[in-house]
Amino acid sequence: MKTLTLTPIDVAACAPAGLAAPIGRPEAEQLAALLKAIADPTRIQLISYINASNNAEACVCNLTEPLSLTQPTVSHHLKVLADAGLIEREKRGTWVWYTVNQERWQQIAKLLEI
């Protein structure tokens, strides 16, 4: 079987001059892909729940119940966020702990500057 590894989005390459100057298609598509990863109510809640947890980290089993979602659905959303570089995965034993990539998060605010 072939495992697909998505190339992480190069945030620095997105809209190098912000949105003040007209940006090209490739840059617009990268920025849109990044924002699309956040533009979902479930994923926004996941981010906030992870951040509000002890040590600002959470495993999948801690996130299914408060959001009333099945485990595969939560895993799917976490994968989307991880592929966009917005959260990070760390396996410790059987559990997988997710944390928010704070640095990446702050970069987004800068990309939206006008």
Next chain:
Amino acid sequence: MKTLTLTPIDVAACAPAGLAAPIGRPEAEQLAALLKAIADPTRIQLISYINASNNAEACVCNLTEPLSLTQPTVSHHLKVLADAGLIEREKRGTWVWYTVNQERWQQIAKLLEI
């Protein structure tokens, strides 16, 4: 015929404490709807093109050619942005001029704070 007027999203009500605390479903949905309006490459380009135009304003006919899109498609995207409060519409004669709502734009960066 019935004209549908979308209620503008109350940005201030979105994630009042940022994403640091776990936010509820309604707030997450409002914030997601707002981000969804931006999370499209064409709309990102439209925003940047409007901002880079003379007086930071542009009419539809100025936007179709550089983006290689039909006029209805551009109008559609501008409506999405306008409904989200991200741009503003002003009719002067036959032309309709769009400008970016700078204040609204800056609010978004704050909403993403962690």
Next chain:
DNA sequence: AAATCGCATAGACAACTGTCTATGTTTGCT
């Protein structure tokens, strides 16, 4: 009044997305 121009709206269609169930994979324990 008639024609034209700029823009919005309606409807159609392919592509994408969020959710689920079913199943696979890895780790820890007895």
Next chain:
DNA sequence: AGCAAACATAGACAGTTGTCTATGCGATTT
């Protein structure tokens, strides 16, 4: 070794979305 728990992956399906063509509406000009 065998079993159970935590998570990922695959596939299916309904709902959403971006684009187009066709058409309608208001303002300007002749």
